[in-house]
Amino acid sequence: MTVWDRPEPPSRPVPLDRERIVAAAIALADEGGLEAVSLRKVAARLNAGQMRLYGYISTKDGLLDLMVDEVHAEILPVEQPGDWREALRVLAHRTRQAALRHEWLADLLGGRPSLGPNGLAVTEARLAALDGLADTDTAIRAVETVSAYVTGAIRHEIANLRAERATGLSERDWQRANGPHVTGMLATGRFPALTKAVHDGTDVDAETSFATGLEWVLDAVAARLTGPPA
CATH class of the missing domain: 1.10.357.10 (Tetracycline Repressor, domain 2)
Structure with missing residues (x-):
C-alpha cells in the first residue's frame, strides 16, 4: 500500500493531518536540507507526539514521497x-x-x-x-x-x-x-x-x-x- 492509499486516522481534538505534516516537513527541509527532516523533528515542529504521526505516515520514505509530490x-x-x-x-x-x-x-x-x-x-x-x-x-x-x-x-x-x-x-x-x-x-x-x-x-x-x-x-x-x- 502506498502512502497515498493509506487512510488517515480519525481527527482528534488537536488538529493534525497529512497536509500540515507535509508542510512542516517541507519547511524543515527548506531551512536545513533533507538531513533536517525526520518524523521526530516534524512532530516537534507541530507540537505533537511522534507516535501520532505514525497514524498518518509510517516511514521517512513515505514522508519524502509526499513532500516531492507537494x-x-x-x-x-x-x-x-x-x-x-x-x-x-x-x-x-x-x-x-x-x-x-x-x-x-x-x-x-x-x-x-x-x-x-x-x-x-x-x-x-x-x-x-x-x-x-x-x-x-x-x-x-x-x-x-x-x-x-x-x-x-x-x-x-x-x-x-x-x-x-x-x-x-x-x-x-x-x-x-x-x-x-x-x-x-x-x-x-x-x-x-x-x-x-x-x-x-x-x-x-x-x-x-x-x-x-x-x-x-x-x-x-x-x-x-x-x-x-x-
Whole structure:
C-alpha cells in the first residue's frame, strides 16, 4: 500500500493531518536540507507526539514521497500550452524554479517516478504535449531525454550553489583562487581543447546555460519528430 492509499486516522481534538505534516516537513527541509527532516523533528515542529504521526505516515520514505509530490504541484502550469515545445519548455523551467525554492528536491529527482497525484499529473502533461505527434515509444523516449537533461542541469546548478555557501567563494572568486593552478596546467600543452575553451569561451549565468541546453535538447526532439530515425 502506498502512502497515498493509506487512510488517515480519525481527527482528534488537536488538529493534525497529512497536509500540515507535509508542510512542516517541507519547511524543515527548506531551512536545513533533507538531513533536517525526520518524523521526530516534524512532530516537534507541530507540537505533537511522534507516535501520532505514525497514524498518518509510517516511514521517512513515505514522508519524502509526499513532500516531492507537494512540490510537483508547483511545477504544473495553470494552463497547458498548445505547442508541444512550449509545453515541455514551461515544465522544464518550472521544475528548475521549484528546485531553486526547495534545493533538497535536487537530491530526489531522477530516481523512481513520483506516484502521487501531482507527480502523475506532471508526467501526464509531459506525455500529453507529444500526443499525436509521435508513436508511444518515441514520446516516452523524448520525455525521458528532456527530463534527464533537466535533472542533470538542476543538480549541477544546486551543487554549485551549495559549494558557494560551503566555501564562501562565488564562482568567479573560485576561478580566481584556482587560476594559477589552471594556468600552469594549461601551459603544459596537454589540454589544447580545454585551453581554447578557457580563453575563447563566454561565461554565462546559470539560467542562460539552462535555457540554451534545453533548447538544444528540444531541437533534437524536434528532429526526431519530423524526420526518420538516424
